[in-house]
Amino acid sequence: MDIFLQQIINGLTLGSVYAIVALGYTMVYGIVQLINFAHGEVVMVGAMVALWVITALAGSGTTLPPLVIVLIGTLCAIPACMAVGYAMERIAYRPLRNAPRLAPLITAIGISIILQHLAMLIWSRNPLAFPQIISNPVFHLGGATISGVQIAIISLSLLMMAALTLLVYRTKLGVAMRATSENPEIAGLMGIDVNRVISITFVIGAALAAVAGVMVGTYYGIAHYTMGALLGMKAFSAAVLGGIGNLAGAMLGGMLLGVVEALGTGYIGNLTDLCHVSWISSDLAERCAVDGHVILFGSNYQDVFAFVVLILVLVFRPSGLLGERVSDRA
């Protein structure tokens, strides 16, 4: 049972990161029906900028407490990512807003490749160690352990989701965003500066991505110029799982995906151990007698779960778990 609880904690931590990144995908999709494939790279830029600042500060012999250094790193990463998000929208997506759907999708992939390679030029192709300066106390919880960083990731994610929900449903800007999402033309006629609203959406998504980047860096202690690609793909799956365009859906999808991944990785080996059914062939029984286990799918299938879930959702519920609008505009 403690193993199960531990896997849930692992999954929730991972899921929180997915959820934050998925929000970026879903917000942009909700407003311009564009899948911003470069969003994962923004997470990477956030991690890299924070790593840069934290390494510089930590190495400068400053007397600032480590937590403050990480905070400064995050506060530097957020504007950097916002700038990247704004530039991305302005350069690659706005000129193509009325172009066929495929065009901005292609530029999104292009931007993703460009960002990755720029990062490679700036930060080298080697994996970089994320400075581990903050102490990470470990708490025990009914046989399972949860670290300070994990608690911080989960609670910070929940906090940001709450803040974003308030922003979208309780502010004037939120009304403008929802109106633009409903119908950009009419929203424009009502006096909403549609371009500005779209830019702000990109910038908010990028800011969330920056925080996610710092979370991933601090949690795993490593940053690499390709780190955003797979994370982005999984977060996108999470967004689709929850129903793309739907904020609550992205959060639910992210958390769910994290837990599915952790449990899947933890238990698939045991579940697909052919020795449970060794009676079906004598060859198998022999191998089981020697090795004890004949495992069909090992834990290296970890990354597959996200995509299996994605396919299943698309087959049985194309609009996602909480998605109302069928993706007719995609």
Add this chain to the structure above:
Amino acid sequence: MSRKSFTVSWIHATVAGAVISLALGGCGKQDEAQTSADSGGPEQVTVKIGHAAPLTGSIAHLGKDNENGVRLAVDEANARGLVIGGKKVVFEMLSEDDEGKPDMGPIIAQKFADAKVAGVVGHLNSGVTIPASAVYHQYGIPMISGSATNPQLTEQGFPEIFRTVGRDDQQGPAVANFLMSEDKPRVVAVIDDATSYGEGLANEVEKTFKEAGVKVLPREKGTDKQTDWNAVLTKLRGEKPDAIFFGGMDAAAGPLLKQGRELGIKAVFAFGDGACSDKMTELAGAAAEGMICSQAGIPAQAASQSFLEAYRAKFNTDPIIYAPFTYDAANVLITAMQKADSVDPAKYLPLIKQLTYEGASGKIQFDDKGDRKDAEMTIFMMKDGKIAPVAIIKAGKTIKFEDFMKGATAEASTVQTTEPATEQK
């Protein structure tokens, strides 16, 4: 090291008719060496020994280290004034930069063949040595690498190809033997990154443990880009292993180690050479302390005293990693030529196989494949953020590093007195 792959090949290219005199340029085959008429002494012949390694780029310092090993051997041989086949032999090192690029391997090899080298020491990287070795095989040029550890190099069955360093697949048994002698684990978990390097290494470790009757948990796998190992480690935590081995590179090993300790796993963590550097401390922080890892060969500081002194005197620095092995490789070529009394590759090649040579890195004998018999493996442990050698594994026996150092010094001194023929001075 396999993927980081330092393959040092020394191209000993000694050409029987080494310096082609332009006057005889029209004569097709030139078997006769150019004689140095000006010296007036006995007939003199120049024998070229090739050396190839990356001399530019990120591991240029290692390439230079390898080159220094060959240079030292060549200079010492020249100082001894060897007479082979009735002629005074002057060795000349032909050093080329292969940039550590696989496609440059065959190009450099062809260059050496055209220059009619008598033998080659190198290359540094396995990835470069393997394609180059086909060319050496084609021209029948003996090649000895002092750093290419990928098993595939000698599995091709080329009789001209040797190495003075161990193979990656000897690392696995070494780590397993060390763990069994030190920590006596009862239950062991093995994880790999599903690459040919990581999985191959993990298979060897698992095999060694199983043969010794240690319980090995079902294999866990990840990928070489994986940073989240929590799920795998959580599952393992429930099985309470005493030791965990991971076959993979540092980028995955660092997070794995960190997460393992955060989950409260008390087991000993062990790795292969892909995660055997001080970088592990950066990646895993305090969690790296006490980890075990292995590298092929012996640390440079464990090479023979006479070599270390000669190297320091000549280059004013310490050898980095593979210089003792390239030095030995060059000396093996030279010694084989002496024993065969010929610098013709066809004549001295069989002698390399039969040779027993006491070198800077210990006794060198080759098996049928061209691998070094009983090649040493070194086990390192992370102490105060730096990896420090703790043991040498030789022929399945674990020798404490301090004892090995004492033994090596003693051995080196006996060699000096008993076997002057192969002495390096």
